[in-house]
Amino acid sequence: MRNLQEFFLRLFDRLANSLRSGECLLANFLGEHSDFVRLNANKVRQAGEVRQFELELNLISGHRSARAMANVTGMIETDTRYCLPVIDLLRDQVDSTPDDPYLLINRTVENSETLTEDQLDPATQIIAGIISTSKSLDLVGFYASGGIYRGFANSLGQRNWYVRSGFNFDWSCFLESNKAIKSRYAGFRWDHAEFERKTARIRDTLELLAQPEKSISPGSYRVYLAPAAVQEMMSMVAWRSFGAKSHMTRQSPLLKLAQGLERLNPVVCVDENNQNGLAPDFTRTGFIKPSRIELISQGRPAGMLVNSRSAKEYGLTVNADAEYPDSLEMSPGTLADQDLLGSLDTGLYINNLWYTNYSDPNECRITGMTRYACFWVENGRIRAPVSPMRFDESLYRMLGPNLLAVSRDREWILSSDTYLRRSVSSMRLPGLLVDDFNLTL
Amino acid sequence: MSDSIVSVFRPLMPAVDFCSLRFVERSRQNLCVRHDVVEPIVNHFSRGAQITIVNNGGSGYAATCDLSKAGLKAAMEKAKEWAEITSGQMFSRAGASATRAATRSYRSPTGREWNSQTIGEKLDLLAQVNRDLHIHDQITDWWAALSCVQSDVVFVTAEHEIHQHFDLLTQFLGVVANNGRETQTRTFGVEKAAQGGLEHLDRIGFKNRATSTAEEALALLQAPDCPSRPADLLLKPRQMILQIHESIGHPLELDRILGDERNYAGGSFVTLDMFGTYRYGSDLLNITFDPGVDTQIACYAFDDDGEASERVFLIRNGILERPLGGALSQQRAGLPGAAASRACDWNRPPIDRMANINLEAGGSTFKDLVALVENGVLMDTNRSWSIDDSRNKFQFGCEAGWIIKDGEIRELVKNPNYRGISGTFWRSLKAVGDRATFEVLSVPACGKGEPNQAIQTGHASPTCLFTQADIFGSNG
Numbered sequence: 001m002r003n004l005q006e007f008f009l010r011l012f013d014r015l016a017n018s019l020r021s022g023e024c025l026l027a028n029f030l031g032e033h034s035d036f037v038r039l040n041a042n043k044v045r046q047a048g049e050v051r052q053f054e055l056e057l058n059l060i061s062g063h064r065s066a067r068a069m070a071n072v073t074g075m076i077e078t079d080t081r082y083c084l085p086v087i088d089l090l091r092d093q094v095d096s097t098p099d100d101p102y103l104l105i106n107r108t109v110e111n112s113e114t115l116t117e118d119q120l121d122p123a124t125q126i127i128a129g130i131i132s133t134s135k136s137l138d139l140v141g142f143y144a145s146g147g148i149y150r151g152f153a154n155s156l157g158q159r160n161w162y163v164r165s166g167f168n169f170d171w172s173c174f175l176e177s178n179k180a181i182k183s184r185y186a187g188f189r190w191d192h193a194e195f196e197r198k199t200a201r202i203r204d205t206l207e208l209l210a211q212p213e214k215s216i217s218p219g220s221y222r223v224y225l226a227p228a229a230v231q232e233m234m235s236m237v238a239w240r241s242f243g244a245k246s247h248m249t250r251q252s253p254l255l256k257l258a259q260g261l262e263r264l265n266p267v268v269c270v271d272e273n274n275q276n277g278l279a280p281d282f283t284r285t286g287f288i289k290p291s292r293i294e295l296i297s298q299g300r301p302a303g304m305l306v307n308s309r310s311a312k313e314y315g316l317t318v319n320a321d322a323e324y325p326d327s328l329e330m331s332p333g334t335l336a337d338q339d340l341l342g343s344l345d346t347g348l349y350i351n352n353l354w355y356t357n358y359s360d361p362n363e364c365r366i367t368g369m370t371r372y373a374c375f376w377v378e379n380g381r382i383r384a385p386v387s388p389m390r391f392d393e394s395l396y397r398m399l400g401p402n403l404l405a406v407s408r409d410r411e412w413i414l415s416s417d418t419y420l421r422r423s424v425s426s427m428r429l430p431g432l433l434v435d436d437f438n439l440t441l
Numbered sequence: 442m443s444d445s446i447v448s449v450f451r452p453l454m455p456a457v458d459f460c461s462l463r464f465v466e467r468s469r470q471n472l473c474v475r476h477d478v479v480e481p482i483v484n485h486f487s488r489g490a491q492i493t494i495v496n497n498g499g500s501g502y503a504a505t506c507d508l509s510k511a512g513l514k515a516a517m518e519k520a521k522e523w524a525e526i527t528s529g530q531m532f533s534r535a536g537a538s539a540t541r542a543a544t545r546s547y548r549s550p551t552g553r554e555w556n557s558q559t560i561g562e563k564l565d566l567l568a569q570v571n572r573d574l575h576i577h578d579q580i581t582d583w584w585a586a587l588s589c590v591q592s593d594v595v596f597v598t599a600e601h602e603i604h605q606h607f608d609l610l611t612q613f614l615g616v617v618a619n620n621g622r623e624t625q626t627r628t629f630g631v632e633k634a635a636q637g638g639l640e641h642l643d644r645i646g647f648k649n650r651a652t653s654t655a656e657e658a659l660a661l662l663q664a665p666d667c668p669s670r671p672a673d674l675l676l677k678p679r680q681m682i683l684q685i686h687e688s689i690g691h692p693l694e695l696d697r698i699l700g701d702e703r704n705y706a707g708g709s710f711v712t713l714d715m716f717g718t719y720r721y722g723s724d725l726l727n728i729t730f731d732p733g734v735d736t737q738i739a740c741y742a743f744d745d746d747g748e749a750s751e752r753v754f755l756i757r758n759g760i761l762e763r764p765l766g767g768a769l770s771q772q773r774a775g776l777p778g779a780a781a782s783r784a785c786d787w788n789r790p791p792i793d794r795m796a797n798i799n800l801e802a803g804g805s806t807f808k809d810l811v812a813l814v815e816n817g818v819l820m821d822t823n824r825s826w827s828i829d830d831s832r833n834k835f836q837f838g839c840e841a842g843w844i845i846k847d848g849e850i851r852e853l854v855k856n857p858n859y860r861g862i863s864g865t866f867w868r869s870l871k872a873v874g875d876r877a878t879f880e881v882l883s884v885p886a887c888g889k890g891e892p893n894q895a896i897q898t899g900h901a902s903p904t905c906l907f908t909q910a911d912i913f914g915s916n917g
């Protein structure tokens with residue numbers, strides 16, 4: 001979408017022309033043109049379109065700054081009239097604040113451009129296909145598609161632009177309450193044959209779910225956590241664990257790992273792999289992200305995510321936008337797909353976890369629920385579905401002495417989050433075979 | 442802006458069963474001082490409109506930040522297109538909302554406007570709070586913040602025009618302490634977000650809470666772990682609000698009960714046939730949907746489908762009476778609900794939500810409540826929350842706890858947690874505190890919906906006593 005890029009740059013130039021001596025302007029453009037369709041009982045529940053463009057302006061004068069985010073329309077005259085007073089407001093605010101010792105922006109011009117071709121079919125066509133293929137299924141889900149735009153410009157001359165057009169369908173098929181299969185299909189071009197294959201697998205798994213449920217008591221169990229379950233766990237770990245500020249202020253739940261008081265299994269390697277992810281390669285302060293940041297290497301702490309503010313405060317190098325991974329990867333192991341059930345032998349095959357939270361951050365102990373298709377496995381064979389159970393377990397045990405194996409195959413899970421705007425985050429994760437996993441309720 | 446958009450919109454309205462416009466203009470300013478350093482001021486200016494069209498059993502919406510005539514016209518065409526495509530395919534026929542009340546406006550009860558103080562004066566307050574928080578070398582992080590959100594929401598149909606103005610104030614202070622072996626955190630204020638102006642800071646004693654909050658964080662480092670055993674549980678309002686939110690508010694949302702949320706936020710253990718007969722809690726449990734509590738964060742006169750709001754009982758004397766759901770969900774369920782169809786902004790469609798969901802005060806003084814406990818734990822301020830997708834099996838953790846022995850509060854304990862099952866837990870409600878223990882609070886960001894929405898919900902509660910809860914600490 002060249003027009004949008006041109007609009008952003010023209011608007012930026014007009015705003016930058018209003019700068020006074022000694023001022024610097026940074027601008028970030030965040031846009032999307034999205035179709036959103038909700039389904040329940042394999043029928044449309046809510047359908048619509050959201051067209052939103054936001055401009056973030058960061059005015060810097062000396063060692064002081066102030067920031068504003070504003071919706072813009074895409075019409076240059078209207079938006080210039082709207083944004084010039086915003087710059088005046090920021091100027092007043094900069095004048096009323098003291099010097100900021102932690103202000104840091106990129107002053108080396110590094111231009112970049114990430115463009116993906118729009119290969120999307122109309123959402124109406126996709127939805128009709130989903131409903132047709134899922135006939136007789138109790139399908140409930142959410143389809144989001146369209147273009148996502150990010151841009152950066154500063155008055156030092158740097159220009160960065162990013163466009164991706166993609167879709168994300170996140171859905172569940174229910175047999176009855178609490179008996180369901182969760183699925184995801186995301187990418188850049190909808191392949192209906194692929195969706196049909198996924199649906200066929202869902203129908204097969206629903207037959208397994210139809211078997212009589214097995215009740216299990218709280219206690220310790222051997223479990224296989226499928227990649228989607230690992231994603232829920234890692235999303236919680238990612239919250240506060242890998243950021244420089246969390247580490248330096250002793251708030252990271254992985255503090256004991258950083259202090260050498262705990263160690264994970266040497267097969268555990270965790271990276272922020274920007275090269276293999278979907279997020280823009282630039283930060284909101286204009287820094288270009290490194291292609292890869294090691295966070296945990298062979299079970300030991302290896303690095304942190306550092307935004308520009310932390311970099312200045314703690315004397316580190318900027319390597320991230322937020323101090324939260326956008327493109328987290330965990331290295332694969334050796335457990336082959338065909339050996340999963342045999343290696344599990346007797347225990348629980350957990351497809352999904354849900355609503356995780358820290359029950360004791362000092363021990364990186366996390367509680368949450370099993371959700372959707374969770375099966376009891378005996379002697380390497382799936383025997384019965386299991387109703388949702390609560391777990392409460394330390395990551396140090398799960399990824400330490402209790403980690404038995406890591407799967408060879410990994411799943412690339414594109415975030416379906418749409419808080420404020422569509423997410424550009426993803427995770428590439430294996431499954432984990434874990435012993436003595438603690439179920440409590 | 443709001444008047445001009447109505448005059449642009451109305452002539453564009455097509456001949457359909459129903460057409461509405463919801464315009465939202467919002468400004469937010471965040472001020473924060475952390476580690477005695479003033480962080481950059483952050484402003485947000487959000488402005489956009491959503492058009493909804495219902496026609497021939499289909500429905501569609503389109504949201505845009507292009508508020509020109511051409512922009513609204515394009516959005517209207519898109520909404521109409523979705524309505525045509527979904528005609529006959531919708532999960533249920535979309536009902537057209539209608540306003541009933543004569544009043545057509547609402548305004549937050551604001552005393553001292555945000556701009557009645559300069560930015561410098563507000564930053565001075567936050568700087569003073571920072572100094573009061575940093576009282577020891579073991580304090581590794583400390584901050585204080587203020588946020589003001591001012592919103593104008595206009596809802597327009599062919600017949601009606603509703604204008605509502607909201608002022609929200611959020612204040613927050615926090616402190617982190619570490620002794621080399623472990624970390625403890627105490628916070629204050631975010632749960633006291635409210636409608637109104639700067640007068641709220643005096644009402645809650647914001648600036649005077651810093652030192653005591655820091656002292657508690659330091660004391661937690663020295664405190665023993667919460668014991669792990671079944672015991673009576675006394676919950677202060679700052680934990681009660683999460684208990685109400687997760688195990689009463691969410692299960693009563695009609696869209697969850699009707700299955701819309703099963704792919705994301707989840708369903709509910711509550712079914713439609715339970716209303717009117719199900720014993721949700723003990724006789725002492727009385728829960729209201731109350732959009733009219735002065736300064737509570739989710740007060741409004743109309744929901745985002747234009748339905749007039751009024752106070753109703755959801756649970757009375759422990760019996761489940763009424764679900765939470767807007768006009769469309771009520772129609773689908775065949776049950777009366779509450780005007781609780783809400784959207785977080787112009788770019789998201791309304792869905793069933795909590796607003797102010799309050800537990801009514803009882804008759805026990807705080808001293809009476811403590812005296813009833815032979816062996817138990819008092820817990821305050823939520824720090825961890827988790828519950829299953831049916832809103833049944835929960836586990837909560839608090840920032841601080843205190844042992845109660847033989848009717849007296851004894852020593853501070855750290856890492857207090859408890860777990861249980863919603864229905865069983867509420868039926869173990871043994872005593873409810875009086876108005877003196879009652880606090881009007883909020884959960885400032887509740888996530889739900891596809892596309893996702895985070896919205897403010899209000900909860901007010903007295904201190905409450907539960908018998909024989911499953912309580913545990915770090916080793917439980």
